[in-house]
Amino acid sequence: MRYAMAIDTLKCVGCSDCVVACQTENNVPQGYCRDWVKETVNGLYPSVELEYRSERCNQCENTPCVRTCPTGASFVSDGGIVLVDSDKCIGCGACIESCPYDARYFHTDGTVDKCTFCHHRVSEGKDPACVSVCPTKCMYFGDMDDPESDVSIALKNRSYKTLAPETGTKPQVYYLV
């Protein structure tokens, strides 16, 4: 079992419904977010394209955040989902420093928080909240070990990229291009 997400950059319209759904589902404090939408301009004038990307923790296979955590609060859970045990987190911020994607933040309770791929929903067989609300259905989620999963099929049929692959983190959020 290896959970992953594929996001179609050609279908994303940058509406941020995924961000609002995540904040609501996960009681993210006002002014903070576990996911966000990034806009980049690709190409050179006059052949330029605007790319919207819904970004979050990449649930990396190689996890500097887990390696640098001194208490074991950051750990890899079932299906490769990286979680934070708030009871063990001492708020030292080592994981925030080591994440190349700026995917973690300090919660108002003093511990570190981040995207969990909605682990609580996934363990009930549901999609993460962001995936379930996307109006353009541009996100695909599932088990990479299952060739029939939505994410496996999406990656089989399209070209894709990951963010900052040169960091060696082996991200498990893929962007269809």
Ligand code: SF4
């Ligand atoms: S994106 Fe950052 S927080 Fe998420 S698993 Fe990778 S290194 Fe850790």
Ligand code: SF4
């Ligand atoms: S802030 Fe918490 S989760 Fe992050 S490294 Fe320190 S103890 Fe671990």
